Amino acid sequence: MSEPLVAGVELGGTKIFVVRARGREIVDRMMIPTTAPDGTLGAAKQILLDWHSQEPFSALGIASFGPLRLDRTAEDFGRMLPTPKPGWTGADIFGALAEGLPCPAAIDTDVNAAALAEAYWGAGIQEDRPSDCLCYLTIGTGLGGGFVFNGRPLHGAMHPELGHILIRRAEGDEFPGVCSFHGDCIEGLVSGPALARRFNVSGDAIPATHPHWDFVAHDIAQLVSTILLTTAARRILIGGGVGMGRADLLDRVRSKVIEQLNGYLSFVTHDSIATIVRTPALGEQAGPLGAIALALDALERDNKG
Template identity: 40%
Template sequence: MRTLLGSIEAGGTKFVCAVGTDDLEILERVSFPTTTPEETMALVIDFFKQYDLQAIGIGSFGPIDIHEDSPTYGHITSTPKLAWQEYDFVGEMKRHFDLPIAWTTDVNAAAYGEYVKGHGKGLSSCVYYTIGTGVGAGAIQNGHFIEGFSHPEMGHTTLRRHSDDLFEGSCPFHGDCLEGMVAGPAIEKRTGIKGQDLEETHPFWEIEAYYIAQVAYNTTLMFSPEVIIFGGGVMKQDHMLEKVRQEFEKLVNGYVKTPPLKEYIVTPALVDDPGTIGCLALAKEKIR
């Protein structure tokens, strides 16, 4: 008899809920809009009540409280999504499911998925970025997330401006931070066109690649990971990956020797599944 596990990828736009097995096979997956806690969580709870689960893994948008000895552990904290500020996510799940619950950020979960079953499998370290509606990242070393007083917020690091870029940035907190310059809303605000509809030949993509290459450059010099994985909707542009590699090579300028770039700077091996696989794997860890 297979052990059933639950997965929740709690994103700012939608919640992706799945049930899978302890060999990380996804059996069923559904999604619900991220509206209010009352509406969204009712759908989540009803979905999981159909199954005899042994544990649940949650990867949530943040910021979140990750420290188990904190009085607000399991809460979403200072999110711009006002209805979810200070929301006791894990506590609400515990009220309905007497199960072990793994709790981390959505990008940590995706990083873990790639670490156990994707491009990070068999390696000691990886860093995963998602570039979509927002920008976030998770870093893993020897099976552990790199964290301190909180989880990293690498999506809000600063950049060196491209010489042709006058865009003021779209982040409500920092203006022209990484997220404010490269995320989907920033692309649409500066060009008037959604990223998926922007022609490959549009000059903006050179600026986007320059900024994403800076991310890879800074990550390389700070962490020296064995692989850097770029996920999210923006990186589904087929031409972007090679542009980023080319800009990265210029920025590094021979200073450090990395693995071959086609193996070092990549998109997810698990395509759209890293977060779900990661949540299932983290849930599995809870019942070992």
């Protein structure tokens, strides 16, 4: 039996990818700059309609930057919640992309979707089966986090907003942070804009020997330790430009996690930490494959009725 043809949309703050795949293998990919909602979503929808007329796809997955309303019982399901991105607050992401397509569709945050892809096909695979508890962090322009528990992305009243967790600061670190809501929440301390403000230079130009990297590693380790203590995650994947761009930083984070937990979690040891806290296996493909994972998940649920 051939793999189903499905479509996916990965909506980012600067660009949007529209993909279609047979099973998990992406066979077509198109990129659109993210501008105003009507133009961006309209262009993506036209690609989907053209593809569907050529060969109908079986399901659609939408992985979008947030915050999003993901409660299907809510009147504003699938819409963008208040966001600093100009013009996007209230944008009907799900409706603009899925309406009129005769197939099941799903929407989730880009980080939840990436977590799902890693759980299915990447770093979440353990002993030939998906991890039962995985967290995906992306550290770049902002800081986002998603979870997959027992094969399903985590939702409640909303989706996780890990970027705005407040952490215990390192002694001697006086950097006030850059978050417009909370100042020194974790996003305000370690995102790309935060690093540029903290170091007065872009992150990729900061030497690894700069002493303030110790503060950054401490802060990220505080977040990782919090996640381990609250969820006992088997994997915490750190992606994004900051997360994947500095192997030396990841090593520092691991050491500080061990130090901060101080032996309290028996499964977090010097021998295991590198397998627990690591980079995504799918790399930059986690995003578009996340949209495909959502589509395949929607198709599976629809087939089960």
